[in-house]
Amino acid sequence: MFNSSLVSHFVLGAYIDIGSLKYAAFLILLLMYGGILLCNLLLIVIICLNRTLHEPMYLFLCSMFFNELYGSAAIFPMLLFQVLQDIHVVSSVMCLLQIFVLYSYGGIEFATIALISYDRYLAICRPLRYNSIMTPNKTAVLIALTWCYFILVNVFITYGLTAPLTLCGNILRKIYCDNYYVVRLSCFDTRVNNIFGLTHMFSVVLGIILLIIYTYVRILHVCLNGSKQTRQKALSTCTPHLLSLINFSFGAFFEIVQSRFDMIALPNPLRVFLSLYWLVVQPLINPLVYGLKMTKIRLVLRMLLCGK
Template sequence: MINSTRVSYFTLAAYFDTGPLKHLFFLVVLTLYILIISSNVLLIVVISVNRSLHEPMYLFLCSLFVNELYGSSGLFPLLLIQILSDLHTVSAPLCFLQVFCLYSYGGVELFTLAIMSYDRYLAICYPLQYNLYMTSNKIAVLTAVLWLYPFLSNVFLVCGLTVPLQLCGNIINKVYCDNFYITRLACSDTTVNNVTGLVHMFTVILGLILLIIYTYIRILKACFSGSKQTRQKVFSTCTPHLASLLNFSFGAFFEIVQSRFNLSRLPNMLRIFLSLYWLTCQPLVNPLLYGLKMSKIRDACRNLLFGRKIHL
């Protein structure tokens, strides 16, 4: 029996020999990482230095972009190393650290999208009372919750439940470390892990999803019963958020399906793409969605890039 104290490394078995093409894959992935870093940093700087963007919606957006940088940094550096490597192994501490980073990234992403939908609900359904409901103290509390809860819950998940497991193997059939696959390697009892995962899914995750659904039902009602100006406001502010939400849900759905069901009949390249989709498309697409669709951010980016005056 191999227990967790003796497992010094894990093998990421989903990689396959690409021969001379590995340098091409490396350049493609590196280019994606540079685009993600540059686009998200640009929008963080734009929101930070432009005083007209110091509103709740843009502050939550800034938090979203910071999380994209965090999640990308938990994936891409190791991914780039593994593409060039011939062994595809990762040390156990680094593997558990990546699990923590990627799972906390997903938690912060869902919390942020839920809070952003709540913010849009207040702005559209209660425009006159918006400043009374969304105070600076409330913004600070919501921001603290969306960062602290995913981090603390994943400290418990990874350090408290996954690391102590007795493992009977060290081969993970993915291109990055995944908590579900590590748990499947356990030869000790995983009942607590499974129950904790189910409780978390049916309380926190389902609760956030229901909050999002409720807010958009109310927003749609306000849209259909309101004026043309109201509908234009809903379209301009909610379209990027809804597109980001659907993109994240689409990627998370395929990740769950791939983890829980046997998709060995699918081509290996397709399975790798599906497993990476939710970790790469959100950080890459979100800056484009919000930077191009939201006129205030678009104008502020233009002013910053072309040297025009920014209202500090």
Template sequence: MKTNSTQVSYFTLTAYFDTGLLKYLYFMIIMCLYILIVSANLLLIVVICMNRSLHEPMYMFLCSLFVNELFGSSGLFPFLLTQILSDIHTVSASLCFLQIFLLYSYGGVEYLNLAVMSYDRYLAICYPLQYNSRMTSNKIALLVALTWVCPLFLCVVMTSLSNSLQLCGNIIEKVYCDNYSVVRMACSDITVNNIYGLIITALSVFGPLIVIFYTYIKILKVCFSGSKQTRQKAVSTCTPHLASLLNFSFGACFEILQSRFNMNSVPNMLRIILSLYWLTCQPVFNPLLYGLNMSKIRIICKSLVFYDL
């Protein structure tokens, strides 16, 4: 059935399958995971915002990272919970494009935030005496603003281009709305979409990765030529960041492979888990990663949790 974007009123998500009464178990698992994500990230945001001792550049960028975890989770989990309990797995076109905007914005902000954090560690380790003069409050505000404004703007344009396509179907073979799946259904020219896809990938993924690789090369040079104390400082502050980067890139890589290649030979449940990993891995692991490794945050969180004991 040929149709255009103004006539498509809904999309059908075909990755869901009938699980009978098990859907209530899946609902409870996803609900508990969502509550854990919201509680953990919200706790760390409050801890950083309410304690003046944590009003340092590194913790401000961490706060931005935790806000993004809440942002991305809110674009996914309420939708998943609704679909799990539903017998008809359809989503309105407007809600579908809204979810595409939210999830892709989350990915863009995540990579850019990690790049800004690596730049901050680069200044702290390579230029410790000039750090405070280089990382001013105005610069922090500018970096945080760019971290959010750039991906949001890029994703607005991307979603608008996808929404204007003429579509020859409304089937999405996933458990959430995906831009690449929508573009593949187009029966109109997608040259502009493809070119813009390359641009947004370069700016949102490869650009931040280049910054991260550059800063880590500089940090490694300082570590090899510096004192033992410098190496210990680099390891303690860079290990969580590097683990977070690898974790997110691992999940994103799975998602790209699954979107671009035929994965019909892979069991349906495994495909669902792999497609969700890049959206759930960071919100779960980042609070644990930074909460356990950053001594200041760990001490303050303990004092809050066990205050009444």
């Protein structure tokens, strides 16, 4: 796959030898993956089958839950396989595929969080114009553009910039494949990869962050100057979204910092935890947060469970 006959596979060098505890780790990971599949699929089915939930915010949430299934499929099966092995290797083809899925998952997740922020801004700050601005067609276009953009960009990054590299090693100090770590193995100058990666990351991430900050500054302004009913509405609809935003931003930030700055002083178990946090915790808690906090979802779920 790469321009080197020596690199047909990668060694994942961050795994810790835990002896017989690997079976307990396997069971924990299996239960977590089962919980992610069950909760996200349940909420997708609830939103798709119930017409009262065919509103922009719930459609954005449906896209988010589907994306979390997509990202989890790239990390959990490999973790479940690798944790039982004594030698942790992955083929170069599977490594590139994992990089592509995980990076597109991260971009889609962050962009979807921004879309929900924009939707909440319109609902709270522009309630009279909400239905005319956030139409079903516009909602579908925004979701489609989010998926298409990040999939196409990551096709270019993974298969246009990373795959042609000639590598002088095959050991990744991670428990899964990471584009930055693969690029660092290149025998030659990777300036183009680094410039494009940093430029794209800062431009897209900065744009999304500015949109989120603007929407919540406006929402806060309305809450401070609005009625008690307005504050309660904003609080009930924005709390789960803020929890999701903070959790994902925290995990992604620490993953970027510990990868880019090579924080080898940190204990290996802590580095493993930080690198997995944004991939494991987000799809696990998001369905719980939205399912418990969003009144409409909670009511429909209660009706289904009670058989009404």
